[in-house]
Amino acid sequence: MVGASPQNTARATTALSIFFVLFATCTEVGADLRYEVVRDVIDGDTIILQSGERVRLAGINTPELRRDEQLHEPLAKEASSTLLDLIGGQLVGLEEAEDPLDHYGRTLAYLYNSAGQSLQRQLLLKGLASVIAISPNLRHLDEYISAERTARANNQGMWTIDYYRASSISMIKPTAGYTFVYGRVQRVELTEKWFVFALTKKFVVLIPRQDWNRHFDYKPCSLDRARIAVRGWVSMTGKRYRLVINHPFMLERCGHEPIRLCPNSQARSVSSSQGQDACV
Incomplete structure (x- = not known):
């Protein structure tokens, strides 16, 4: 688990007004966003908000971090650390998925950072995630498929590893x-x-x-x-x-x-x- 420090969280909270302005002008963001502070990054596709809410990134799957470090899937650590870097100031915009809860009770959402970048799309472009299509959560499927195709064509990440x-x-x-x-x-x-x-x-x-x-x-x-x-x-x-x-x-x-x-x-x-x- 990768955590956000209290200092970073405080800075992120004070930057909220700037965050809103960036989101208002970016091109990747979908509608109906809510804005939250991130407390922890669990792995490449799961975060915990300051409120304690667990959020699973909808539409992608990243390599698995396991309890035994020796059993981590290839690029699992890289996916987790990349997600943390993409979040940056610890603030994210959440666009809830069409079916917003998974069977573990986690919120399913499409996430954006303070630069307005789709976190799912960025992980896909780096070859640190693969696309999953689970109806009805298909809002950004075409966009994600295109990003995965680009990663494959550019020999990025998991698409260069025999394991995958x-x-x-x-x-x-x-x-x-x-x-x-x-x-x-x-x-x-x-x-x-x-x-x-x-x-x-x-x-x-x-x-x-x-x-x-x-x-x-x-x-x-x-x-x-x-x-x-x-x-x-x-x-x-x-x-x-x-x-x-x-x-x-x-x-x-x-x-x-x-x-x-x-x-x-x-x-x-x-x-x-x-x-x-x-x-x-």
Whole structure:
């Protein structure tokens, strides 16, 4: 945890009027901001306000800081220290996300510093974060995707490290947490509430039917036997690993533009017609 000193907090509080002026003239800021003093930076995507409110930066995920320092993900410390530097005077503007609370009770928000810079966008441009799309929190998705694409093109941060390359489902043992993975869909199952895409007998991608109908522009059975790459959080239920998503950005069809996670050898189109009869 990186803390803000009492001296910095005091200086930040007295600078509030200047902060308002900067925000009024900047171009990156969204509407309906509230202005808060930052007490602590927990990691690259989580802060604590002076009031004690915990805030999670919406729309991105940064490398994980773990209890055991030896288990920190690559660039986790850099993401945390960069966020602290971006905050600068300890004052931030918060634009609450469309769905403003996560399941931990943290506020989800788009954050801006006193220079009017989007903190999410700056972390993405430096390759210290990846984009996540969780409906309905999609207000700045296009902006964030563009920033991630720029970081990739410029070989920034995590996009130069093998640890963050998508792993083949056949080569890894899934563990709980955020990951990039690719493989061939072995089976598609359509239930009343879920569309289930099995990459192996023990690893499935789940998409709520209502979210598929709202956001996806192709038929679920078109993924049967197709190669895909997915980003998101893996959890375990019983003896099966599951990765739940609700927006098409999180699922890449190898062979369909834009290519982000699919390795080059998997990027060509793969016919899925042979598997249509198995889509149930």
